[in-house]
Amino acid sequence: MRPYRGALIGCGYASWFQLTAWSRIEGVEIVAVSSRNRERAEQRAAEFNVPAVYTDYRKMLDAESLDFVDIATPPIVHLEMITEAAHRGLHVLCQKPIADTLAELREMIQICDRAGVMFMVNENCRFQPWFRKMKALIDEGAIGRPYYANFTSRWRASLPVANFGARPWFAEMPRFVNYELGVHYLDTLRYLFGEADSLYAQMRRVSPHIAGEDLAMLMLRIGEVTAVVDMSWASIPAWEAEQSVSWGEYRIEGTEGTLHLRKDGLLRLITDEDEERYPFPSNSEVLGYQGAQQHFIDCLRSGVEPETSGRETLKTMELVFGAYDSAAHDRIYYIGRDLERLQ
């Protein structure tokens, strides 16, 4: 079987994780990278033995013989890049958050459909091994009937000064923690429990040093499950584990057990009789990318629509934008029924 040939567009924060993950996946070659910043592109190429470097991704798409592109740029250029790739018959894997509006995402889907190429959003959270494990445990009945989920993230980053490390643009994002992180959690809740009925959200901009919200608190109704997405990038975390493996704490409660993933990467399955422990290693972030990318390749091979196809991601983005609608107007957002509000 000949390897799939891919090119990476964008050599910023996420590219290291994506290239590391690609290096672990059988049957794939990353044959070129591009970035408007040549130095960065050359650095990534050197790190990962990528043979070709471009500063104009269009020239890369024309010059290289490719099967797919992996887009790791900000949302504002996604539509343009997806269009260029699809018109050349290339399959598309593209970073989250995918688009600033549902209309834009629908356009991407249509372009890829018409070109007959696969379009998957690179959603690494649901592919993180602990969420895969939790899903398997839920499906085999380990916690009985689940009725409650809580995803809590705390990161002291917007206060007392804005300090986002390798992602300084976070300070400028008009929609911030729910758009950047909430999209992960909302997609993962869909993976675990299916489609939501409604959501209610409160958001606050706590720090004066940023443009968007750094506190977002969402409550969803997902059939029999009440789900809480509780995010703050302003707050000092109360958890005592120093090591950050999982970016937060996650709890899923069912009639016969509780699943608890601690920030240090230990997943606990607690029942009335017993506790099982499943530790996860600290290189977690790469494992999420790896899972997503492996799935993309598997879907290219099988022709099956990816779990996080553009079409599926429409449902996730309705939740993301629905949360902003709820918070802005202080009203409950009903999935599907309130869709016209988001147009």
Next chain:
Amino acid sequence: MRPYRGALIGCGYASWFQLTAWSRIEGVEIVAVSSRNRERAEQRAAEFNVPAVYTDYRKMLDAESLDFVDIATPPIVHLEMITEAAHRGLHVLCQKPIADTLAELREMIQICDRAGVMFMVNENCRFQPWFRKMKALIDEGAIGRPYYANFTSRWRASLPVANFGARPWFAEMPRFVNYELGVHYLDTLRYLFGEADSLYAQMRRVSPHIAGEDLAMLMLRIGEVTAVVDMSWASIPAWEAEQSVSWGEYRIEGTEGTLHLRKDGLLRLITDEDEERYPFPSNSEVLGYQGAQQHFIDCLRSGVEPETSGRETLKTMELVFGAYDSAAHDRIYYIGRDLERLQ
């Protein structure tokens, strides 16, 4: 100064805590107890050296020379007992939850006002020493501007069988965890942050063995604070501390620090530079009652209206009933504006 003479009505679960607390308060004598169950009344009297025992509380109120009554019975008989006490000119301290409707509570307030007696609801939660300490720390600016509060309680009691220990009637309560426990947390949030603007709630009856809800998840907007009240008496707790001092975990986040009370009674004040620790002892429940009862006596002495007077408790009960309204109709409850819905 002659001691205040009080009588206790009701010798069930709470009476042990109340009598223990009274025994620690200067200037008070509990001179009689009553219960329809003579054996229980005699047991409590013997334990706490109370001189007189009655099975008919009216006879006790007629026979004894009293300043106040302490009512520790279920809500259904509160109005009758408060009326009998007020008509005899006795001040009233009465257990929470105080009443099944706001109309009933208004009637109690009116009766006590007309009789010129003090009417305080025995709300021990806000008087627990850690909430007093948290309030003091917030007021002195230790965490900057608070913007988030989370009160989480987990107790595995309605599943896999209903096992409520000394309070088997919990299984029959048509309104359960929010009415019995939520009232504490909502009153304490009022104590810490003032009056709420709105609330949204989801509730679920998870266990088939009970009548009311055993999961209640509330999100409040209290001015600049987003507050979460997250209660389940069905779920297996994820916390690892075995010792239950505080009945739950409590977090308050501000621009300059986080307050975290762990289930084992350790209060942590975490700032960017440092962590202060304030441990609280395991006899906490009595300390809450003791604080409430001391406040009642202080108010009798000073003539100042108690923090948890009937009138103040109207505001707490609006939140309690507003949460049921929100959950039942899946709508946001706006404090004050939606009051007519609760009538």
